[in-house]
Each structure stands twice: as C-alpha cells, then as structure tokens.
Amino acid sequence: MRLRLQPRNTKFFDMFTEASTNISACVGVLGEYVAAPPERHQELAQRMHDVEHDADQITHTIFEELNRSFITPFDREDIYRLAGRLDDVVDYIDAAVDLATLYQLGDLPEGVHAQVRLLAQCAELTVEAMPKLAKPGTLHDYWVQVNELENQADQVYRRLLSWLFSGELDTLTVLKLKEVVDQLESAADAFEHVADVIHTIAVKES
Amino acid sequence: MRLRLQPRNTKFFDMFTEASTNISACVGVLGEYVAAPPERHQELAQRMHDVEHDADQITHTIFEELNRSFITPFDREDIYRLAGRLDDVVDYIDAAVDLATLYQLGDLPEGVHAQVRLLAQCAELTVEAMPKLAKPGTLHDYWVQVNELENQADQVYRRLLSWLFSGELDTLTVLKLKEVVDQLESAADAFEHVADVIHTIAVKES
Amino acid sequence: MRLRLQPRNTKFFDMFTEASTNISACVGVLGEYVAAPPERHQELAQRMHDVEHDADQITHTIFEELNRSFITPFDREDIYRLAGRLDDVVDYIDAAVDLATLYQLGDLPEGVHAQVRLLAQCAELTVEAMPKLAKPGTLHDYWVQVNELENQADQVYRRLLSWLFSGELDTLTVLKLKEVVDQLESAADAFEHVADVIHTIAVKES
Numbered sequence: 001m002r003l004r005l006q007p008r009n010t011k012f013f014d015m016f017t018e019a020s021t022n023i024s025a026c027v028g029v030l031g032e033y034v035a036a037p038p039e040r041h042q043e044l045a046q047r048m049h050d051v052e053h054d055a056d057q058i059t060h061t062i063f064e065e066l067n068r069s070f071i072t073p074f075d076r077e078d079i080y081r082l083a084g085r086l087d088d089v090v091d092y093i094d095a096a097v098d099l100a101t102l103y104q105l106g107d108l109p110e111g112v113h114a115q116v117r118l119l120a121q122c123a124e125l126t127v128e129a130m131p132k133l134a135k136p137g138t139l140h141d142y143w144v145q146v147n148e149l150e151n152q153a154d155q156v157y158r159r160l161l162s163w164l165f166s167g168e169l170d171t172l173t174v175l176k177l178k179e180v181v182d183q184l185e186s187a188a189d190a191f192e193h194v195a196d197v198i199h200t201i202a203v204k205e206s
Numbered sequence: 207m208r209l210r211l212q213p214r215n216t217k218f219f220d221m222f223t224e225a226s227t228n229i230s231a232c233v234g235v236l237g238e239y240v241a242a243p244p245e246r247h248q249e250l251a252q253r254m255h256d257v258e259h260d261a262d263q264i265t266h267t268i269f270e271e272l273n274r275s276f277i278t279p280f281d282r283e284d285i286y287r288l289a290g291r292l293d294d295v296v297d298y299i300d301a302a303v304d305l306a307t308l309y310q311l312g313d314l315p316e317g318v319h320a321q322v323r324l325l326a327q328c329a330e331l332t333v334e335a336m337p338k339l340a341k342p343g344t345l346h347d348y349w350v351q352v353n354e355l356e357n358q359a360d361q362v363y364r365r366l367l368s369w370l371f372s373g374e375l376d377t378l379t380v381l382k383l384k385e386v387v388d389q390l391e392s393a394a395d396a397f398e399h400v401a402d403v404i405h406t407i408a409v410k411e412s
Numbered sequence: 413m414r415l416r417l418q419p420r421n422t423k424f425f426d427m428f429t430e431a432s433t434n435i436s437a438c439v440g441v442l443g444e445y446v447a448a449p450p451e452r453h454q455e456l457a458q459r460m461h462d463v464e465h466d467a468d469q470i471t472h473t474i475f476e477e478l479n480r481s482f483i484t485p486f487d488r489e490d491i492y493r494l495a496g497r498l499d500d501v502v503d504y505i506d507a508a509v510d511l512a513t514l515y516q517l518g519d520l521p522e523g524v525h526a527q528v529r530l531l532a533q534c535a536e537l538t539v540e541a542m543p544k545l546a547k548p549g550t551l552h553d554y555w556v557q558v559n560e561l562e563n564q565a566d567q568v569y570r571r572l573l574s575w576l577f578s579g580e581l582d583t584l585t586v587l588k589l590k591e592v593v594d595q596l597e598s599a600a601d602a603f604e605h606v607a608d609v610i611h612t613i614a615v616k617e618s
Contacts, residue, residue, distance in 0.1 A: 012413050036567065063405075063409070066409055067409065076409050076410055077406055077409065077410065080405070080406055080409050084402070092235060095360070095364070098364060099364060099367070099368075102364060102365075102367075102368045103368060103371065156505070158507070158511060158514060159511060159514075161511070161514075161591060162511075162514045162515060165515065165584050165587050165588050166584075167399050167584055170375075171583050171584075172371050172373055172380075174371075174584075175371050175380065176371050187389075195592050196496070199475075199492070200492055202479075203475070203478055203479065203488050203489065204488055204489060228582045269611075272615055273614075281613065282615050282616055283612050283616060286611070286612055286615050290608070301566070304570060305570060305574075307571070308570060308571075308573075309574060309577065338518070360504065377583050378577050378578075378579055378583075381577050381586065382577050385484060388427070
C-alpha cells in the first residue's frame with residue numbers, strides 16, 4: 001500500500017460516476033428500442049445520438065480536467081484509458097442502433113434481446129463500481145462478474161450466429177443482422193475492457 | 207511542466223516525421239489506385255507493397271534506435287506504441303489494396319472514394335503533427351480534428367454498408383467489397399489510435 | 413542496464429512457462445481436430461473447453477500472485493498484459509473450434525490446415541521464449557520470427573478469403589467458414605501481441 005502524501009482529486013471519481021450513469025441511460029434507450037414497435041425506431045435512434053453526444057462531452061471534460069490537474073488519484077494514463085473505454089461502450093451501442101435503423105430491420109430476434117439483457121447487467125455493475133474507484137482493491141468481485149457476463153455474452157453471440165446461418169433468413173437480412181449483433185458483442189467486450197483497466201489500477205495500487 | 211535536465215534525442219522526431227511522410231506516400235498510391243483503370247491495379251498493388259516494406263524498415267529503425275538510446279524524448283513505451291500505430295495505418299491500407307486486387311473488383315464504388323478522401327485528410331494532419339511532437343501540448347487541435355474525421359469516416363462507412371446490403375449487388379461481390387471497405391475503415395481507426403497515443407503523451411507531459 | 417537490489421520473484425517465469433505449455437496443448441488439440449473425422453469433433457471441442465478452462469485458471473493464478481507480490485520481475489502492468497494476451501490466444505482457438513462444431517462444418521479446407529500449421533509454429537516459438545523471460549533482451553529473434561509467421565498467416569488468410577468468395581461454395585457455408593477462419597486469424601494476431609508485450613518489456617529494460 002503506497003502512502004498518499006497528497007489529497008486525492010475527487011473530481012475524477014465524480015466524472016467517472018457520471019460517465020457510468022450515462023452508460024446506464026444508453027442501455028436504457030437500447031432496451032426501449034428492442035421492445036418498441038419499429039415506427040418508434042427513428043425517434044429512439046435520435047435519443048441514442050443525444051446520449052452518445054453526452055458521452056463525448058463527459059469524456060472531453062475528463063481530458064480537460066486531466067490537463068489541468070497536478071495531482072491525480074491514479075496514473076494519468078489510466079484515467080485517460082478508463083475514460084476512453086467507457087466512451088467505447090456507448091459508441092458500440094449507438095452504432096448498433098444506428099445500423100438497425102438504417103437497415104430498417106424492424107423487430108429484432110430473441111437472441112438480440114438476450115444480448116441487451118446482458119448489457120443491462122454489465123451497465124448495472126459498472127454504475128455500482130464507479131463510486132468505489134477510490135478503493136480499487138474492493139472491486140475484485142465486480143471484475144469477476146463482468147468477466148462472467150462477457151463469457152455468457154460470447155455464448156449468446158455464438159448461438160445467435162448459428163441461428164443466423166441456419167438458412168431460415170435471406171442472405172441480405174443475415175448480413176444486416178450480423179452487423180448489429182457484432183456491434184452489441186463489441187459493446188460487451190468494451191464492458192470487459194473497462195473492468196480490465198480498473199483491474200490494472202487495482203494491481204498497481206496493491 | 208517537468209524540468210528537463212537532459213538534452214532530448216531529436217532523432218526520434220525525425221524518424222516519426224519520416225514514418226508520416228511514408229504514410230502520405232501510402233495514401234497517395236491508394237488515391238491513384240481508386241482513380242486508375244483496373245488494368246493498372248496489379249502494378250499499383252506492387253508499389254503499395256514497396257511502401258509497406260518501407261514502413262516496416264522505418265518501424266524497425268525506430269525500435270533499434272530505442273534499444274540503443276539511454277535518453278528518450280518521452281516514455282520508451284510510448285515511442286514503441288507510436289511507431290506501432292503508425293505502421294498499422296500502412297498495413298490496413300496495403301491489405302485493402304491487396305484484397306481489391308486479389309478479388310479483381312475493378313472500379314470501386316463512390317463510397318470507397320469518400321473513404322479514401324477522408325484518409326488523405328487524416329494523413330495530411332498526421333504529417334503536419336509529427337514535426338511538432340517535441341511540444342505535444344500544441345497538438346490538441348490535431349487530436350480533435352482526427353477524431354472528427356474518424357466520426358465522418360464512421361458515417362461514410364455505415365452508409366456504404368447500407369448500400370452494399372441494399373440488394374443491388376450479387377452476394378459474393380457484397381462480401382468481397384465489404385472486406386476492402388472494412389480494411390479502409392480500420393485504417394481510419396488506426397489514424398485515431400495514432401492521435402490517441404500522442405494525446406496520452408501530451409497528458410503525461412502536462 | 414538497471415541495477416537490481418532485490419531478488420527477482422521467479423514464480424512469474426514459471427507461471428508464464430505453464431501458460432505457454434497450455435497454449436501448446438491447445439494448438440495440439442486444434443491439430444487433432446482438423447485431422448480427425450467429423451464424428452470426433454464434439455469430443456475434441458469438449459477437450460478444447462477443458463484446455464480453455466485451464467488457461468483461465470493459470471491467468472487467475474498469475475493475477476492473484478501479482479496482488480500478493482511486493483516485488484515483481486518487471487512492471488506489474490506488463491505482467492498483467494502478458495497474462496491477458498497469452499489467454500487471448502486460447503480464447504480465439506477455442507472460439508474457432510466451438511463455431512466449427514456448432515456449424516457442423518465437417519472436414520475443413522486445406523487453407524485452414526495451413527493456418528493451423530502456422531499457429532503450431534507460433535506456439536513452439538512461444539514455449540521456447542517463456543523460460544528466457546528473465547533476459548528479455550535475448551528474445552529479439554523470437555519477436556522477429558513471430559512477426560514473420562504472422563505475415564505468412566496474413567497471406568494464407570487473404571488467399572483463403574479469395575477462395576471462399578470464388579463462388580465454389582454456397583453462401584451460408586461461406587459465411588460459416590469465414591467465422592472460423594477469422595478466429596484463427598485473430599489467434600495468429602494474438603501470438604504477435606504476446607511477442608509485442610515481450611518486446612515492450614525488453615525495450616524498458618534496455
């Protein structure tokens with residue numbers, strides 16, 4: 001355990017908490033999107049873009065604060081990376097919704113709903129974890145649980161590919177759905193990368 | 207601002223500038239490729255391989271210099287990463303040209319031309335940025351602009367996918383074009399990763 | 413050359429060696445899989461899952477040791493990354509075998525056999541390299557050779573795509589095979605990323 005001779009800058013913890021709350025909003029809009037009738041898809045895609053824009057703002061504010069701060073609660077580059085990985089989650093989910101709307105895919109299959117439920121669980125864990133960042137050593141369970149969810153997401157993804165390629169759908173629909181499904185799988189991976197950065201921080205502090 | 211008690215090793219700045227000039231050559235050959243009649247594709251793919259080989263040489267020279275140097279202008283691992291990310295740009299563009307030639311795709315669609323124009327703008331910004339690496343704090347605008355270009359590239363990419371999957375083309379052509387388009391999208395991402403490494407360096411120096 | 417005032421913790425070298433031996437087992441099962449008649453695929457996919465489970469255990473043990481250790485043979489975050497990248501190799505190969513079994517692809521084409529042979533060579537180099545981690549400066553040849561193998565893997569991969577898209581196979585088979593081939597290509601990339609982490613460590617130590 002390193003001695004801390006300087007007060008921690010708690011602004012970063014607040015900003016990361018804000019970023020995670022925004023991810024929660026993002027996953028909320030995604031949940032509405034997959035439950036809504038297709039005629040609401042345009043409107044919800046627009047709301048998703050607003051959330052994505054908010055994420056960009058939060059990320060930018062963290063970078064500005066980083067440039068202004070002499071003292072940071074952990075390594076500057078880890079703050080930089082954590083902000084980037086949190087932003088990635090929103091980018092992938094926004095891309096999934098944007099593509100589904102662009103392709104006018106209409107109602108999405110059950111496998112996509114399963115992906116969305118797992119992303120909601122990842123978001124919930126992330127929101128709970130952020131306020132505990134000041135003591136990263138306490139976040140071991142969070143990291144283990146996100147890894148387990150990501151393993152489940154892998155399984156759901158592979159079963160979904162298997163169904164997509166079963167011959168039930170026409171080829172162009174297969175290709176379009178696959179792009180959406182791939183973005184949601186990348187979002188699950190991005191949640192794991194967030195957890196990995198936090199694990200690295202915990203490892204350095206130990 | 208850290209005090210510098212040691213003279214900076216300016217060789218690295220020269221080598222990164224050389225790497226960016228080579229990226230400029232790379233994007234130049236790519237521009238010729240998409241403008242040229244298909245019968246010139248083989249010859250231009252060969253020229254691209256030469257550029258890719260030059261990139262490998264430059265990267266290798268940077269690594270050798272790194273092994274020889276006691277004093278480096280910024281963290282050794284950031285020099286290592288920056289060299290790697292610059293090399294990635296050329297690798298993706300070479301892959302796009304190699305695949306387009308291998309598949310004998312002939313004239314490429316307008317969307318690909320739009321991708322190439324954005325890559326040319328990224329290359330130009332990167333060439334301008336490299337000689338300013340000694341003062342990474344001055345490169346904030348460069349980082350913002352590359353991020354904006356990458357956002358535009360995302361939009362172009364998604365519209366291109368939408369067109370590819372519209373049913374206008376036969377399935378095998380769709381699959382082949384998608385491989386090429388994906389590599390060019392990865393090249394745009396790679397330019398953003400270059401900018402991200404430089405941003406990290408600036409953050410550490412601040 | 414930095415002076416070392418503390419004894420090195422050699423446990424990490426043993427654990428990385430164990431991880432590489434497990435990768436060797438993983439590539440061994442992959443080799444059996446592509447050589448075996450399809451009726452053995454289920455059984456071999458199960459054996460692959462066991463290897464993947466072992467990899468997770470080894471990775472977890474390295475992380476636990478990292479949390480317990482005051483003194484580490486190189487930067488904590490590089491130990492963390494190296495363990496993660498070694499685990500990635502097994503994850504991608506397990507995914508390839510899982511998907512090939514799920515899709516009931518039967519006998520795999522010659523191009524896939526070529527991918528598997530290159531992965532076997534990468535595994536062999538990695539197994540030889542791990543016990544030399546205490547002197548990362550001696551691993552320059554290992555890094556060069558893995559990079560060369562990865563270049564060859566790229567070539568094999570592109571030729572394989574070209575054959576896949578030649579019109580010889582039906583579209584759904586093309587899409588299924590491509591998923592498997594992509595995972596094996598990612599495994600080759602993952603071997604390069606392992607070598608890159610070791611190269612970074614060597615660069616820091618130089």
